[in-house]
Amino acid sequence: xxxxDSPIGLADAPSRNMNMIEAINDAxxxxxxxxxxxxxxxxxxxxxxxVFRATAHLQEKHGKNRVFDTPISECGIIGAAIGMGxxxxxxxPEIQFADYIYxxxxxxxxxxxxLRYRSAAExxxxxxxxxxxxxxxxxxxxxxxxxxxLFTHVAGIKTVIPSTPYDAKGLLIAAIxxxxxxxxxxxxxxxxxxxxxxxxKPVEPWKAHPDSKVPEGYYRIPLGKARTVREGxxxxxxxxxxxxxxxxxxxxxxxxxADILDLRTLVPLDIEAIEESVKKTGRCLxxxxxxxxxxxxxxxxxxxxxxxxxxxxxxxxxxxxxxTPYPHSLEWAYFPGPVRIGEAMDKILEx
Amino acid sequence: MADRxxxxxxxxxxxxxLQFHVPEPKFRPGDAxxxxxxxVSKPGEQARPDEMCAPIDTxxxxxxxxxxxxxxxxxxxxxxxxxxxxxxxxxxEIMALTRAFDERMYRxxxxxxxxxxxxxxxxxxxxxSAAMALAGDxxxxxxxRQQGILxxxxxxxxxxxxxxxxxxxxxxxxRQLPIMYSSRAHSFFTISGNLATQTPQxxxxxxxxxxxxxxxxxxxxxxxxxxxxxxxxxxxxFATVYNAPVILNVINNQWAISSFSGFAGGERATFAARGLGxxxxxxxxxxxxxxxxxxxxxxxxxxxxxNGGPTLIExxxxxxxxxxxxxxxxxxRSAQERSEWPLGDPIMRLKDHLIALGEWDEERQEKLDLxxxxxxxxxxxxxxxxGVLGHGMHHPFHTMFEDVFEDLPWHLEEQAAQAIRERKIKxxxx
Numbered sequence: 001x002x003x004x005d006s007p008i009g010l011a012d013a014p015s016r017n018m019n020m021i022e023a024i025n026d027a028x029x030x031x032x033x034x035x036x037x038x039x040x041x042x043x044x045x046x047x048x049x050x051v052f053r054a055t056a057h058l059q060e061k062h063g064k065n066r067v068f069d070t071p072i073s074e075c076g077i078i079g080a081a082i083g084m085g086x087x088x089x090x091x092x093p094e095i096q097f098a099d100y101i102y103x104x105x106x107x108x109x110x111x112x113x114x115l116r117y118r119s120a121a122e123x124x125x126x127x128x129x130x131x132x133x134x135x136x137x138x139x140x141x142x143x144x145x146x147x148x149x150l151f152t153h154v155a156g157i158k159t160v161i162p163s164t165p166y167d168a169k170g171l172l173i174a175a176i177x178x179x180x181x182x183x184x185x186x187x188x189x190x191x192x193x194x195x196x197x198x199x200x201k202p203v204e205p206w207k208a209h210p211d212s213k214v215p216e217g218y219y220r221i222p223l224g225k226a227r228t229v230r231e232g233x234x235x236x237x238x239x240x241x242x243x244x245x246x247x248x249x250x251x252x253x254x255x256x257x258a259d260i261l262d263l264r265t266l267v268p269l270d271i272e273a274i275e276e277s278v279k280k281t282g283r284c285l286x287x288x289x290x291x292x293x294x295x296x297x298x299x300x301x302x303x304x305x306x307x308x309x310x311x312x313x314x315x316x317x318x319x320x321x322x323x324t325p326y327p328h329s330l331e332w333a334y335f336p337g338p339v340r341i342g343e344a345m346d347k348i349l350e351x
Numbered sequence: 352m353a354d355r356x357x358x359x360x361x362x363x364x365x366x367x368x369l370q371f372h373v374p375e376p377k378f379r380p381g382d383a384x385x386x387x388x389x390x391v392s393k394p395g396e397q398a399r400p401d402e403m404c405a406p407i408d409t410x411x412x413x414x415x416x417x418x419x420x421x422x423x424x425x426x427x428x429x430x431x432x433x434x435x436x437x438x439x440x441x442x443x444e445i446m447a448l449t450r451a452f453d454e455r456m457y458r459x460x461x462x463x464x465x466x467x468x469x470x471x472x473x474x475x476x477x478x479x480s481a482a483m484a485l486a487g488d489x490x491x492x493x494x495x496r497q498q499g500i501l502x503x504x505x506x507x508x509x510x511x512x513x514x515x516x517x518x519x520x521x522x523x524x525x526r527q528l529p530i531m532y533s534s535r536a537h538s539f540f541t542i543s544g545n546l547a548t549q550t551p552q553x554x555x556x557x558x559x560x561x562x563x564x565x566x567x568x569x570x571x572x573x574x575x576x577x578x579x580x581x582x583x584x585x586x587x588x589f590a591t592v593y594n595a596p597v598i599l600n601v602i603n604n605q606w607a608i609s610s611f612s613g614f615a616g617g618e619r620a621t622f623a624a625r626g627l628g629x630x631x632x633x634x635x636x637x638x639x640x641x642x643x644x645x646x647x648x649x650x651x652x653x654x655x656x657x658n659g660g661p662t663l664i665e666x667x668x669x670x671x672x673x674x675x676x677x678x679x680x681x682x683x684r685s686a687q688e689r690s691e692w693p694l695g696d697p698i699m700r701l702k703d704h705l706i707a708l709g710e711w712d713e714e715r716q717e718k719l720d721l722x723x724x725x726x727x728x729x730x731x732x733x734x735x736x737x738g739v740l741g742h743g744m745h746h747p748f749h750t751m752f753e754d755v756f757e758d759l760p761w762h763l764e765e766q767a768a769q770a771i772r773e774r775k776i777k778x779x780x781x
Contacts, residue, residue: 039562065562071592076551076585083555083569086540087490089562091555103581110545111552117754119533119541120523124757156755179757224760268760 013215019206020191023165023214024054024130027172028092030218032062035090038176040067042077042094042130051096052132052191074104078129082111085125092176098133098185099142105150112181113156128175128182133161134242134289135321136189136199136335140328146241146290146321151183152266152299158182158223159266163190163244164211167264170221178223187241197246197337226270228277232257235283235348238274238300240264243287243336250341256349258285266296271303278304282313283348289336292320314351317344374613376684384687391693394418394640395428402654406632413623413633416667419642420700424707432484432646436710442483442641443705444719446475446698449499451723452508455731456515460529460676464739465515467529471496473671473689476641476697477602478572479503484648485570490560492540492553492571495530496602504537508727512734519745520737526751546577550586550599557597557655558589568655570598570648575622575665576607579615587629587663596655598648599626599663602638604670609683626663638668639694641701669694748774 018026031038040055046069049056059067070077074095081091095101101108112125135144151159158180162168168186175182189195193205206212229248234257237247244262251258259277263270278284284304286297297318304316319336327334378384397417400408419426426433434442453470460468471478478499482491491500501511513520515529523533533541540549540556553571560567573583578601590597601622605612615622626633632654636647644666651662669692673680705711738745752759752767759767 039559071585071588073585073588075581076554076589079548079551079582079585080555080558080589083492083552083557084559084562085555086552087556087559087563089559106545107548107551107582111543111548114543115541116757118523118527118531118543119535120526121754122533122535123541158756268756268762271761 013217013219015213015215017207017212018165018169018214019193019212020162020165020168020186021052021054023169024172024186025056025058026214027169027176028055028058029061031092031173031176032058032066034218037088037090038066038092039084039089040092040094041070041081043070043072043096045069045094050094052188054130054186055094074100074102075107078104078107078112078127081127082107082115082125085127086115086123090126090176092128092130095129095131097143098131098147099145101129101131101147108151108157108181108183109154113154116180117156124179125181126179128172128178128184130172130184130186132188132191133185134187134189135326135331136195136242138328138331139326141325144326146185146288148185148266149290149294149296152296156181158268159185160223160264161185161187161241161266162264163187163241163262164209165206165214166211167221167227169214170219171223171264173218174220174223177220182223185241189242190245194245195242196249197335197341199332199335199337221264223265224268224270225264226273227262227264228273229260229262230258232259233281234258235285235345236261236274236277236281237285237287238263239287240266241289243289246337247285247287247341250338250345253338254342254345256345269303271307274300274304275307278308279311282311284308284312284316285319285344285348286316287319287336287341289321291323292318293323295320314348317348319344374611374618376611376613378685378688380681380683380685382685382687384685384691386691386693389693390416392416392418394421395431397428397430399429399650402650403657403659404632406627406630409632409634410627413627413635414621416635416637417643417647418637418640419646420640420704424700424703426642426704430643430646432642432649434642434645436705436708438483439701439705440711442480442645443698443701443711444723445479445483445499445503446641446701447719448723448726449475449479449502450698451720451727452498452502452511455724455727456512457676459515459731463741464735465517465529466740467676468515469495469530469675470672471498473696474602474604474638474668475499476644476701477600477638477666477668480641480644481570481600481648484645485652486567488538489567489652490538490540490553490556490569492549492556492569493542494546494549494572494574494577494602495542496574497572498530498532501532501534501537501539504539506534506537506539508730509733512731513737516734516737516739517745518734518738518740518742520734521745524750525744525746547573547580547582547586549573550583551589553599554586554589554595554597554661557595558593561593561596566656568596568598568652570600572600572602574607575601575603575605575612575617576610576615578622578625587626587631590661591629591631594658594660596658597661598651598655599631599661601663601665602668603665604668606670606674606680606684608674608678621665623663623665631661631663632659633663633665635665635667637694638666639697639700641697642704667694
C-alpha cells in the first residue's frame with residue numbers, strides 16, 4: 001500500500017454516521033464556509049436542494065450568490081463554470097445524471113481539460129463536476145451509465161469515484177481544492193447504503209458500515225491514492241464505486257483471500273499500489289459496471305500486463321457490464337453481479 | 352390518425368410536393384455583384400434609446416443598422432460618440448497597425464516562417480474600436496479574428512509574432528496553433544480552436560464578476576457562422592437568466608469559410624434579432640463604421656456596468672480576404688464582392704472622416720502606413736532572433752508534458768522520459 005493514506009486535517013474530530021448523500025452535503029457545506037470562491041450550480045440544486053438532496057439547505061445557508069439553480073443546459077453549466085474559474089472562482093457544477101454530461105463534453109474536453117496547457121498556466125479550470133453515476137436502480141438507459149472511460153481518456157481531467165461516505169467527503173473536499181478540473185462521479189446505487197450485488201435482498205443502510213462514520217469538519221483524502229479494502233494473498237481485485245462492495249461480498253461469500261483495492265481516483269492512478277498488490281498475489285481481477293470494450297478495465301489490464309508480467313500466474317480477468325446500452329427490465333442480467341464475478345474468480349484461481 | 356395518404360401508395364395525391372430549401376449565396380465565382388438588396392440605412396437616423404431601456408425597446412435597432420459616418424465623411428446623429436481628434440487618430444493608428452501586421456504575417460506564412468495565419472482585413476473596427484470603448488481590465492473572450500484587441504491593449508507585437516512562429520520566445524511554449532494568443536495580463540482570454548466555446552465562458556466570467564460585486568464586465572466575439580453552435584444559445588440564455596454584465600458581439604462578415612451567412616440562419620432574420628428572443632438588448636451596427644462600433648460598445652458597456660444586463664451587438668461587415676492561409680475564396684465567391692461591398696473599408700472611412708474634420712491628411716496617412724509597416728518589420732526581425740517554426744524544436748521536450756495538470760503525474764513523467772530518450776536517437780546532433 002502507498003505510504004501516505006492518512007487524511008489531511010483530521011485531528012480527533014468527533015464523528016457521526018452519515019450516508020453518502022449526507023457526507024457529500026457536508027463536504028459542500030464545509031467548502032462553502034471555508035472558501036468564499038466556492039460556488040455550487042446546477043439543475044435543481046438551489047432552492048430545492050437537488051434531486052438526490054446532495055445540496056439540501058445550502059442555498060438557504062450560503063445564499064443565492066453561492067448556490068443557485070441553472071437552466072437545463074449542460075453545455076451552459078460547464079461553459080459558464082469555466083468562465084467563473086477563469087475569473088478566480090472555484091465552481092462545483094452538478095450534472096444531474098452522468099448520462100446527461102454529454103452536451104457538456106466539448107466544454108469539458110476541449111476547454112476545461114486544456115485551459116492550463118494551452119495558456120501555459122495563465123488560465124486554469126479549477127472545477128469539480130459532480131455527477132451521480134452507475135446503475136442498479138432500474139434507471140434504464142439514461143439513468144444508469146458509467147462513462148468514466150470517456151474522461152480517463154482525456155489529458156487534463158482527473159476522474160474520482162468514491163465508494164463510502166467517509167471517502168466521498170474527503171475526496172470531494174480534495175477535488176474542490178484541486179486546481180485541475182475533476183469529474184467526481186457519485187455511485188447513486190450506494191448513496192443510501194452499500195450494495196452487495198444481491199438485488200433481491202433488502203437495502204442495508206450505511207449506518208451499519210464502519211465507513212459511514214464521518215468526522216465532523218474539514219478533512220481531505222489525497223487524490224491519486226487507492227484504498228486497500230481488505231488485504232489478502234489469493235488475488236488482486238481492482239475496482240471502484242459500487243463494485244467495491246459487490247466484490248467484497250462475493251469474495252467473502254466464496255472464502256477467497258482477496259487483496260481488494262478501491263482505486264478511488266482513476267486519473268491520476270495509484271500505479272504503485274496496483275503493482276505492489278499484483279506482484280504479491282500474482283493474479284488480477286478487474287471489475288467495473290461500465291461496458292467492456294475500451295472501458296477503463298482495458299487500461300488497467302494493459303498496465304498490469306506491462307508492469308507485472310513476470311509475476312502473473314494467470315491471465316488477467318475483466319468483469320464488466322455487457323457491451324449494450326443499459327437495459328431496463330433486464331438490469332440484473334446486465335449488472336456484473338455475484339455470478340459473473342464468482343466465475344471469474346474461479347477461473348483465475350484454477351489457472 | 353393523421354390525415355395522410357397511405358404511405359405505401361404511389362402517386363395519386365393532389366397535394367403539392369414538398370420542396371427542400373438549401374440556401375444559396377447570391378454570387379458565385381465569375382458572377383457580377385449587385386449588393387442593392389442590402390438595406391444600408393441612413394447614418395444618424397437610428398434612435399439611441401437610454402442605456403437602461405427595456406430589451407424590447409431595442410427592437411428597431413436589432414433590425415436596422417446603426418450608422419454614424421455618412422458618405423460625406425461626417426458623423427451624424429445620436430450615436431455619434433463625439434470622440435476627440437486624438438482618440439480618433441489613435442483608433443486609426445491601431446487599425447492601420449493591425450492591417451500592416453496581418454499583411455506581414457500573411458507573407459511570413461507564405462515564406463514558410465510559420466504554418467498558418469488568419470487576417471482580419473476589413474473587420475479591424477469590430478475589434479479595435481470595440482476594445483477602445485471598453486476598460487482595459489474588462490475581460491475579453493475573443494475568437495481568432497480579433498487580433499486588433501491585443502494590439503489596442505498594447506500587447507507587444509514581438510510577443511504576437513513569437514507565438515505565431517512558435518519560437519523560443521513563445522510564451523505558450525509552442526503548444527498552440529499560430530494566432531491562438533493568450534494574455535491574462537491584458538485581460539485577453541486564451542483562444543481556442545473550438546468555435547463558440549468562449550461565449551458561455553464569457554457569460555460565466557461576467558456572472559462571477561457580478562456574484563463578487565466587482566465592477567468589471569466581460570465581452571465576447573463570435574462569428575455569425577459560429578452562432579449556429581449550441582454554445583451560443585447557452586451563452587444567450589445564461590446571459591439573460593442571470594442578467595450578466597456581458598457584451599455578446601456577433602461578427603457577421605457574411606462568410607464562414609465557404610458557407611455564406613444563410614447557412615447560419617441569416618436569410619430571414621438578422622443575427623441581432625436573435626438577442627431579442629432571449630430578452631437581450633440587441634443592436635445591429637455598421638461594422639465598418641468605427642464610430643458606430645465604438646458607440647454601440649460604449650452603450651452596451653455602460654448598460655452592463657449599471658446592472659442593466661447583457662447586450663448583443665451584430666457587427667455587419669465583410670470578410671475581405673480568405674478565411675485563412677489555407678483558404679482560397681475565389682473557389683466559392685465572386686472576386687467582385689470586396690470592391691462592391693456597400694459599407695466600404697473601416698480604415699478608409701475613419702481616415703476620410705479625420706480629413707473632413709481637418710485633423711488629418713493623405714500625407715500623414717502615407718507616413719502612418721509607412722511607420723506601421725516599419726514597426727511590424729522591426730518586431731518581426733526581433734522575433735526572428737528567437738527562431739521561426741521551421742528552425743527546429745525550440746522548447747525542451749519536458750515542457751510538452753507540463754501544464755497538462757498542475758503537477759506532473761507518474762504517467763506523464765514516464766512519457767516525458769520516453770520523449771527525451773527518443774530525441775537522442777532521432778536528432779543525435781542536437
